[in-house]
Amino acid sequence: MHIRPIRNGDEAAVADLWSRCGLVRPWNDPFSDIAFARATPQAEVFICEHGSTVIASVMCGHDGHRGWVYYLAVSPDHQGEDLGRAMMTKAEEHLGALGVPKLELMIRETNAQVVKFYEALDYQTEPVIVMSRWLKPPTEGRHD
Numbered sequence: 001m002h003i004r005p006i007r008n009g010d011e012a013a014v015a016d017l018w019s020r021c022g023l024v025r026p027w028n029d030p031f032s033d034i035a036f037a038r039a040t041p042q043a044e045v046f047i048c049e050h051g052s053t054v055i056a057s058v059m060c061g062h063d064g065h066r067g068w069v070y071y072l073a074v075s076p077d078h079q080g081e082d083l084g085r086a087m088m089t090k091a092e093e094h095l096g097a098l099g100v101p102k103l104e105l106m107i108r109e110t111n112a113q114v115v116k117f118y119e120a121l122d123y124q125t126e127p128v129i130v131m132s133r134w135l136k137p138p139t140e141g142r143h144d
Helices: 011-020 030-038 083-097 113-120
Strands: 002-005 043-050 053-062 067-074 103-105
Touching: 002 083, 011 030, 011 043, 011 053, 011 067, 030 043, 030 053, 043 083, 053 083, 067 083, 083 103
Parallel strands: 067 103
Antiparallel strands: 002 043, 043 053, 053 067
16 A cells, blocks of 8 residues: 555546546546645645555645545555555645644545444534535525
């Protein structure tokens, strides 16, 4: 298992992984999300390779106040091998080294099974309501 930052040429494999893991939505173009993260000094996309195949990923960054995690994905063929835990550890170590005091993430209500995964990593449900407003309206699909 080799975890490293994303490099040029990895984008299609990462987008494919996200698609196979059900993380892609019509209004979230994975290539745009990868490019935006890579152009942002506060963000990083890490991947895990098995040979030359991308089998896991995590996107993380901070907003100057808190750290955030997105696109934690493990290939269906490799789930149950602790890769999700390894990718979260990598994100936590990266953000911790930047001085980020707290990490947060959002889980879609339709993805309830992942809550147990994060609870096993000592994440807790916070008493907050997440609100949003599109600054650039999505071109298709729902607005969540």
